[in-house]
Amino acid sequence: MTHKEMTVGELIDFLSGCDRSAPVRQAMNPFFPMAHRLEQVVPFTDKEGQMVVYLAEGRDAETQLGHLPPEVAVLLAWQSPVQPPPRRPRRRAGGN
Template identity: 40%
Template sequence: MTDTTRLTTVGDAIAALSAYDPNTPLRVAVQPGYPMHHLLARVVCTPDDAEGDGTPPTDPPVVWLALGEQVGHLPESAADALGWSR
């Protein structure tokens, strides 16, 4: 995957992840200038999972991935693969 590729839909993410063993650990890399990695905490969809007030949802659904616990500094090999300098 090149740095010009964007994962903008659930289908894009599923297609990108389908090449890997489902038991492979999954992390989120953030902060290119000071690369760290985090666990994923939750996946939710709004307005479906939003706090209900009895009003039917009118906004289109959006799936959100929440960052979880910070694991530590991103390994240099991962930063290199992402095209981030360390």
């Protein structure tokens, strides 16, 4: 199974429509979604001679920001939207 990789051009096209002052974060691990700060962009030429750009998180303790907001996990299709359980009428002390 081959996966289509996003290109630098596609990333630039997407980011060009965003607020330039917005922080960039990375969502990681769909089974335990966490948010991370990006610190580095590293271009690299792989063994086939293809340029690959890596986005890397920092090394300090504040790089991992905590759990990804559930709404973002839903938008990424990592989680299903969760509906609150239906409310049932409260039981009374007399059994009714």
